Amino acid sequence: MPRSAPYSTRFPSLVKQTLFHRLPDEQQAIIESIAGEYRFTHQDLRQICEIALDLHLWEEPDIEQVWPDPSSSPRTGKALRQALIQQVVQYWEDAKSRPNCYPLNGPQERISAAAKPVEKLKGKLGLGYCPVASPKTLCCNLMTLDAVDNCGFGCTYCSIQSFYDGKEISFDQDFANKLAQLEIDPDKTYHIGTGQSSDSLMWGNSHGVLDALLDFARRYPNVILELKTKSANISHLLKSELPRNILCTWSLNTETIINNEEHGTASLEKRLAAARAIADKGGIVGFHFHPMVHYEQWEADYQQVIKAVTTKFKPEEVALVSLGTLTFIKPVIRDIRERGISTKILKMPLLDAEGKLSYPDDIKIALFSHAWNCFPESWRQQVFFYLCMEHQRFWEPVFGFNYKDNQAFETAMKKAYLQKISVTST
Ligand code: SF4
Known part of the structure; x- marks a missing residue:
């Protein structure tokens, strides 16, 4: 014109x-x-x-x-x-x-990100490396297995929904067969997670996914298979024989963040009750404080969550605690605004952080140090703590220790997890 x-x-x-x-x-x-x-x-x-x-x-x-x-x-x-x-x-x-300010009970409007489960025949098994790892951050070299593609929860900050087109949650109709045929080196230790392409437990054993994963873990005791979730959907695990090398981990956040930014997920109380039930069955559990969010009352709220965790669990039952925060890539920011959902998650200083956008260093150090300091000494000694998706420069100020590279981080993590697995199994 x-x-x-x-x-x-x-x-x-x-x-x-x-x-x-x-x-x-x-x-x-x-x-x-x-x-x-x-x-x-x-x-x-x-x-x-x-x-x-x-x-x-x-x-x-x-x-x-x-x-x-x-x-x-x-x-x-x-x-x-x-x-x-x-x-x-x-x-x-x-x-x-200015720090975000949230109502405790969350907004009136609730969203769910994706809601249409479909079965498809995928080309090959989605086994790869953590999609958000970066050469600029200290990473654990996690391998990922895409058991389900896309997530049905509506976490406002989530990047999974930006990786997939539309609102379809797709299950590979041949997943169990493909996994049964997967050959891996029996002399190598693998750490594989299924929570990167979807929530690991929200679908239960739909399409036989959990049975296939449990069989795989039984067949390969050298695999540490991590199922990461924000759900409380553990009924299938409770009625199954749980191999020792399965780690059930929960992403945790404060009630305020769950109510405002993690739509459709289980409440904190339900997540902790589900983790408790798995630990009571003899399973090993872990907790991801990711993303920690900086808002008014964040210190008191995270302290309260950590108190709940350390009251309900013994450090011997817990393999890991990870700490991480909000880190965005530009397409995800664009998607969050495009979705038109009720969220304050982008009300934060978005500074360059190793090629992505995140809080300034001082806020990150305050968040992570606070969490670390809230854990009793017995936890710091017996549980594997790490920073997820963060540059090496944060480790020393937060934990007082560091790994020289990804390989050293991966080795220490696997050693700690295997120790928990062998202790639990005796
Ligand atoms: S530290 Fe976090 S981002 Fe890095 S590989 Fe491990 S899980 Fe992925």
Whole structure:
């Protein structure tokens, strides 16, 4: 469309590929009016719509209230437009640097990410390496087995939903057969997790997935098979003979974060009760504090969760505690805004962190150190603690120890897990 056309005629094409369509009607009207007055470019509209949507989700004053009074500026034309937009950007940046504030019971609106289970015939077994590991972070070289593709929970920060198209949860109809035929080196120790492409337990034994995994663990005692979950769906495990080399691990968070950002998942109480039932059956459990979120009352809330964990479990029953935080890649941030869900998860300073976006170092060290310090000495001695997806520079300030490289980290982790497995089995 020619630039000579009236702005109101050009506006619909200028807002294409912006988040304009995600805004409530009244905010769309305000932005259209401001854009017409100041002749916003496509780039301006992208930025202002993104900020308007964020402010709306964060329950901050909306764009109309934040838009500055132009009469206080001596500028005119393009310079005035840029100065006003800059003031809005500054307001948004300031809002991001203030800790988040959540209602304890969560928002009215609940979402579930994906809900349509389908059976498909996949080409080959999805066995690979942790998809979020990076050469820039100290990593445990976890292997991953994609037993199910996509997750049915609605965690707002999750990247799994961005890896898969649509709302389909797909089960490979030949998964059990493929896993039964998998040959691995019996002299090597493997650490394999199934919680990277989906939640490991939310589907129970649907499509025979858990039976296939339990058989695989029985056939290969040299495999440490980790089932990671935010569910309490352990009924199939409770009625099965549980091989010692199965680690059942729960991602934990505070009630506030579970209620506000982990839609559809089991409550903290239910997750801990499920873990307790597995430990009572003689299974080895573990806990992932990931992602730790920085918000008002985070210190007291995480302390309370850790107190619940250390009261309900003995360190001998627990193989691992991992600590991690929010780390985003740009496509996931775009997806979160596009989904139009009620979330404040992006209300945080998003700084470059080893090529991804995360909290500044001082906040990460505060989060992780606080968690570490909340655990009693007996836990720090007997449980394997690690940072997940973090640069090596955080280990020393948080734990007072470090691994020289991924190989040393992997070796120490496997040694600690095997020790727990052999002790539990005696
Ligand atoms: S430390 Fe975390 S991100 Fe790195 S390989 Fe292990 S599980 Fe994956």
